[in-house]
Amino acid sequence: MVKLIALGIFGIAALVGGALAVVLRDPIYAVLSLVKTMIGLAAVYFILGAEYIGAIQVIVYAGAILVTFLFVVMLVNLSPQDIPPLPRGLNLYGPIALSVMWMLTLSLALRSILDLPNPEEVHHMPTDQYLFGTLPPIGKALFTAYAFPFELLSITLIVGLIGASLLVQKRTGV
Amino acid sequence: MKVELLYATLTLAAGLFSLGLLGLLLRRNILLAFLSIELMLNAANLNFLAFSRYHNEPTGAIFVLFGICLAAVEAVIGLGLVVRVFRMHQDLGYTNLSALRW
């Protein structure tokens, strides 16, 4: 019950952050409110028992990716006047209606269709003892079953790095 | 209690995803659209973790790990493209970006 309440608090915080990121006109504020969402999500991960992923979320997402966003916003010198205002009328309410429909479909429908049993009945152990998100099982899986995708991922990172440096080059010879 | 946690998480993920979709539809700016995509990506990650927990399996968690890494790569490339576009047009609106349309 405590977990559920905590999840509610942090979840709402994350949602608010996301909503602000969508609504705010100033790009700096938008990115910062997204940082807030990321931190909220990290807290959710902690509540779910995935401490390691939560830590990575804070470090990589909030710390690295969104900071890169901030850098770019400043680099291109994006001021609030450069951002067009939110549309009005049908162009505003149409997307909102569509999003709400997605929301309802994904949450309510999935819920009504899945109809899952309690995990204790499946695994015959209390959920407090789940260790799926801690470092040992992740590390073990990462270096045994998922060793090959892990290596591929590192290659992808390097390719992305080189690609990005090529893209941002001043000389346009490509 | 326990399965409610899963459902609550799924609902949260659905909300985040819809917000991301909304942002993608409303913001007429590449950078902010990109921001919305990050939001949607996180919603997917949250789903993975929720089910990973439900099944007490590290597979979902590892998928999330990979997802975060790929998000980093994506952000790097995407932001590189944004910078590039800005250099070409001095603007990040969509109006100049119809080169793919025949």
Place this chain on the structure above:
Amino acid sequence: MVAQLLPLAIGLPLLGAGVLGLGGLWFPGLRSQRNLFGTVATGIVLASFAIFLLTFLNYTAPLQVQAWDWIVIEPMRLSLRFEIDTLSLWMALVVTGIGALIHLYSIGYMAEEAGSWRYFAFLNLFIFSMLVLVLADSLPLLFLGWEGVGACSYFLIGYWFSEEANARAAQKAFIMNRIGDLGLLMGMIWLYAETGTFDIALLKGYIFPADTATGIALLLFLAATGKSAQIPLYTWLPDAMAGPTPVSALIHAATMVTAGVYLVARMDFLFTSTPETLLLVSGIGTATALLAGLIATRQYDIKKILAYSTVSQLGFMFAAAGAGAYMTAIFHVFTHAFFKALLFLGSGSVIHATGTQDIREMGGLRRIMPITGWTFWIGTLAIAGIPPLSGFFSKDEILAALYARGSAGETLYFIFWATLLLVAFLTAFYMGRLTWLTFEGEYRGKGTPHESPTVMTLPLIILGVGSVLVGLLGLPPLIGTSWLREHWLIQSIKEPSLPLLSHTSEAVLLIISVIIATAGLGAAWLLFGRESLSADERLSNQLGSFHELLNAQLRIDRLYEKIFLQPYYVIADFAKDVWTTWIGRGAPQLIAMVFETAGRLFTRMQVGYLPAYVLYLAVAGLLMIVWVLWL
């Protein structure tokens, strides 16, 4: 022994057709050897005739010649099997016998013709088709022969196809026949649906519901009207004169037109069971006989006169068949084959000599070509019904049968009888007119005609003798017994019992027949024998517009054109318009338009504006999820 030869008798004409046709096709050097092709073809048909004659002499019981299984679709099992019973053997004898004489004659007639290899190949094929038709033991096989006869008639009528009129005549014959063929096909299928068998012998034992019998019999009779040139499908026969004259002889005497009568006689059990159809058969026959007889009196083309006389005589046959006297009909087919072959071959000889077909440019030919003249006279007397020539006996038997039916209380048959008496008078009259104008008086044409070679006159003599004598095979009860009827055909044909006539009334009928025939010939002599062509012109003037009408063959062709062809053209034009404008041009344009419109629509969707694509994605994705979850 003889039975083993029978497959040969049937197969030889086919073999001959193949050998002659392919020989002429592949070895053009042989084509100049004109007599070669004619001799081989004649020899083949003669051999076939000899085998049938042997079979006839040794005949004790029906024979079957089984070739092979033709169509096997269980439970339907169709064999290529030929049944030789008294009726079919008799027909086969007529076909090959008269056919052989016509072949022989053709050697002389076609001597100048370069393409005679083709002619003789088709002639042999014609004989083969007719043999298949008469000997078939099942309806599909009969149909095969039926179609073969139609196709061969098409080839031969259109033999001189380089002239458009001939090609048109051939097409007309073929198409008219097709209409009848449809009747045969439908009747055949109906029979199968009703009984589950095509076998004629098995069909015999079947008892049909009255309506079904009437329906099938009507369809079969439609087929018979097509092939045997009865109202309403007779118009092809006069046009069929476009072919070489021996072909006309073959079509009119031995093959083709007799097929319809044969079909009725073969399916006697079916027709007997439906009196209404029989009445119709008789009525159509009588009407055709009268119509054709009237037209024949006012024609100038020697072959047209003979053609209409054939139509008229066929009417006699159907009138007899409609009275239930199938044997009498076959008897008339038999005697008619002799004298009509004789008349046609004689007219061929005349045309050969004078180079024209118009009797106004003939005359006095008997002195120039005596054999042709005398034999033609025999033919005329025979068809007119002068005793004791063959035509007298068969025609008298027909009239007696109709009178018998009439006297039994069926008044309509009385009317038919009276009408046919009139037609008999007309027959004697127009034949007398033809003969006197052609062979007596002064020669009115150009050039110097000459008697035909022996190869042409020999068949004339044989047929002349036959025309005189064959009537004796069917003597009326008053004088003797009809051998053909009582000893031969009775074995395969079952006539409904006709009321017997007293000897007195029979004698009176005989005398009436003779008087009628003599009166017809006498009237012809009064007009044309004494005054020749001038009397004919006077007659034309007196008849006035009626003459015009008859001379124009009652404008039936024009009528058919108006009733059937014009609407057909209209429909065809309409169909053409539909095709060219709506389907041919419109449909591709429609397809193009659909794709063009769709393309323009989809182009409009490609706005190049990112949120729009996101919108498509979002809507489509939502629809997909909804589909998967709820549908």
